[in-house]
Amino acid sequence: MNVNQQAHMASPYGQSHPGYQGYPQGGYGGQHMTASYSGQYAPYNGPASGYQQGGLPSVPPTSSQPPLIPAPPSFSQPPTNVTISQASPQGFYAAALPSQQSFTMSTPPSQPPVCGTAPLPSQPLFSSGPPLPAQSSFSGPPPLSHSSFPVGPPPSSQGQITPTPPPAIQPVFQGGPSPSSQSQFPGPPSQQPTVSPPSSQPQFPGPPTQQLPVPPPTSQPQFPGPLPQPPSMQGPPLSHQSLSGPPMSQASQGPLSGLPATSGMPPGPPPIAMQGPPMQPGIQGYQSQQNGESLHYLSSSKQKWTGFLVAALYVKYFHVEIIVWVSGIQVIEDDKANKSGEPFSTGVRGQVPPLVTTNFLVRDQGNASPRYIRCTAYNIPCTSDMAKQSQVPLAAVIKPLATLPPDEALSYPVDHGERGPIRCNRCKAYMCPYMQFIEGGRRFQCGFCSCVTEVPPYYFQHLDHTGKRVDCDRPELSLGSYEFLATVEYCKNNKLPQPPAYIFLIDVSYSAMKSGLVSIVCEELKTLLDYLPRETNEGESSIRVGFVTYNKVLHFYNVKSSLAQPQMMVVSDVADMFVPLLDGFLVNVGESRAVINSLLDQIPEMFADTRETETVFGPVIQAGLEALKAADCAGKLFVFHSSLPIAEAPGKLKNREDKKLIGTDKEKSLFQPQVTFYGNLAKECVAQGCCMDLFLFPNQYVDVATLGIVPSFTGGSLYKYTYFQATTDRECFLHDLRRAVQKHMGFDAVMRVRTSTGIRAMDFYGSFYMSNTTDVELAGLDCDKTITVEFRHDDKLSEETGALIQVRRLRTLSRSPFSHSPCFVTPVSATQCLADLYRNCETDTLINFFAKHAYHSVLSNPTKNVRDGLTNQCAQILACYRKNCASPSSAGQLILPECMKLLPVYLNCVLKSDVLHPGADVSLDERAYLRQLVSCMDVAESHVFFYPRLLPLQKLDLESEALPVAVRDSEERLSKGGVYLLENGLQLFLWVGANTQQELLQNIFGISSFGQIDPNMVMLNNPYSKKLRDMIKSIRDQRSRYMKLLVVKQEDKLELIFRHFLVEDKNNSGGASYVDFLCHMHKEIRQLLS
């Protein structure tokens, strides 16, 4: 693989913030806080240094001025509890309102008008569109975790402050709809003892007039204090909300503020005392943003995000910070509403396609469908300097054999006869709509390299008055993707390939037998072999099959049709593997059916009493490979394996699982194969067109990082069923097996990504092998695999022509129909203007690329460096936007490009994923497994993998075909009385709240109380149950792997697993909550800008 390591990955910025280390268990409440966590985002309040000096505001505000807002209740709260009410169902506004108030408090009386104005616009918005019922329950800033965060200074090094109650402590499942439940969280008073008694202090310290260096942002919600702390307030947002005055002042120190750390910290007078930070002159809140990009952003939020956009504002270092907190769900729903109606026409260069979550139809008008190729950016910088400045990666996620919906099916293949497709003489680009015919049609100019090529006489056609060929509706001249018929010269060794073979290699050691696996595989194959892929006009498949079983030795089977019974041949010399029989090993299923069935009946019996626990693995792959070589064909190995191969043989492994290495510089070694044997074997497999699917059934460590090498290099798939049990996992495994056997594949192909002058494909990610820098060698390629390519500039691009990307295989895939060999082309625009770049990015694709890049980087870098590098790169992307594209505004405002407003939330999910930031309960094998899966995911899969879909079921519309609208992945969105479905493409959970109504339980499970829930859900025969089944089926049908349904009762053990997928919340392994991370990013960006 030709992937180079990015220097920036090693960015040490993590270490550059010494302050972070100051308070591990700090303000977050310390629940489950690990040391590592503290290093991460804990410090969002700002540099620790500031805190250390400051004491808490134990003294009441000096200011004599009365708080503007007469809301007594709020005063009772300790200053540290800053609060924003979550109670109000209005979400965004609820949040905003309190903030407004708080704002007002701090605002000089003279400014009231401003404040008053802000809320107004927002109100209408809010009321206008309550998106979802479920959503409605959503109240203010979601993250419970915030509430725990003391507004005041984070715990200083002196330990003065005790952490406020951890979020977890808070009522986790508050009835979604009823905000009131949130009020439970009274604020951290009890725990904050060390800190000066809050209650005694006037919360609104202050003299409003003085504080206000910062003009009140009217429209934007601003919360003083570090973060929005949702829980503490409830109820009527406006008047009651209190914002703690004192805390603000405390927070105000730190490097960022530019003030000396010592300055504001004295526990004394509240914020008021502070001299306004000069920095903020620009802050004008809403008004200042009326121009330019930020206005757009805000205005769009007003129109569409009602109820979803939660804004948090906090005062830090005397500045008002604005965090706009965007709901991914709303963005997805908006895209569906706006783009699913009309077909997406590909004719426009540089056009960003609808989101992968939107159901849309594609009309090919000359550029490739986004189902084949998605780019991170559709309007790329003209120069490499600009690209470097923005740090936006230029990459494409390519899915060459993507399955198209029936109404988008490709037209007939292009047949140029034996001479093959027309190509540019110089760069060898294939004929496509970007070739310009000239000289009356006798020549064409290449869109990639500008070279002029003669049109062969058999392809000549006259041009019409507009310069187009009169037959310009031919597929290769009018479509962005089309297929060529294979010709001999595009085949390996210039000859048409043999039909491929499928070889099944089954572990029959003790553990495989005991789990029931062997019986299941054998039983299934008896019918599954009837469904091997076949040519459209073929009566039966031409694929031949073969069978091997193994433990420490290998057993080959002769299943020749002329035999009455299968014959076994044992090879015990595994050091030098060979295939003991040539004739009768690979057979046609139809001809040998009786013998095959007999064999499949006998295998489970033959090994039923085995005591052999050791297995080999390397020789198993060698056996399959040798068999394909002997038959001179490509093919696929299906290996069913259960344990670490410790038997004496090539490729023998030892148990090297060592959790102590996690988080150290040596952690990377755990992702690397422990021996070179499999890498070398993989290369041999690729040369033969031998692809391998590996099904693992481990009960303990099996070293997935090493065993997965061959599938990864050969375009195969890896499946893992840990603690496999026949009763519960059979269905899942069989679905995966059926799909793996039946799906159409191409074998032994080479793909090349060609670009026009100016950019070049540099790095590739996915399941394949590269022996040089340009050819992607694919022993196998199926409809689920993607190849991700990163491009770099090697010259200047012109805005006029942009850049072209063409993907085409060089060598043919075996035989049609496996040989779908689309050639596709897609153009991207080029621009001199950074704003154009930021306007035409695709965040889901960016995240797909970032994840693959980061997951690859862990092979050679400590995970912490990888995380830091990724965070840093994203901060640079956003800082560059802020600096060059956004209208001037206060540094305290976080302004994100419209296209990237979800970048922080998704990026955080990548950073806290099990591969990059594992919890103690995540095994090394699981991490290696996920790493490999993600490397070939398409954009839709990576999207749901990192940000799972959470569907509320309590109000199902039984008449509608549509799935309910998802809610955000936060504990706070779960209602105790509700039932939810959560899926991430690999797992599927049905979460049942403890207060679920009896009627709902009856409908789903046929029981009357929560306590009776059986994890093995029975499907009942009632309309609700049927609807639920249909939903689950439709969700499963969208994914390439079967998802086993797990029923999770609220507060049950399993809930711990389930909560791991509530990715907007802080997790047990130290992953930051969305808001914490947003604040962290904000700080990073500010540092970059200053």
Ligand SMILES: [Zn+2]
């Ligand atoms: Zn050319």
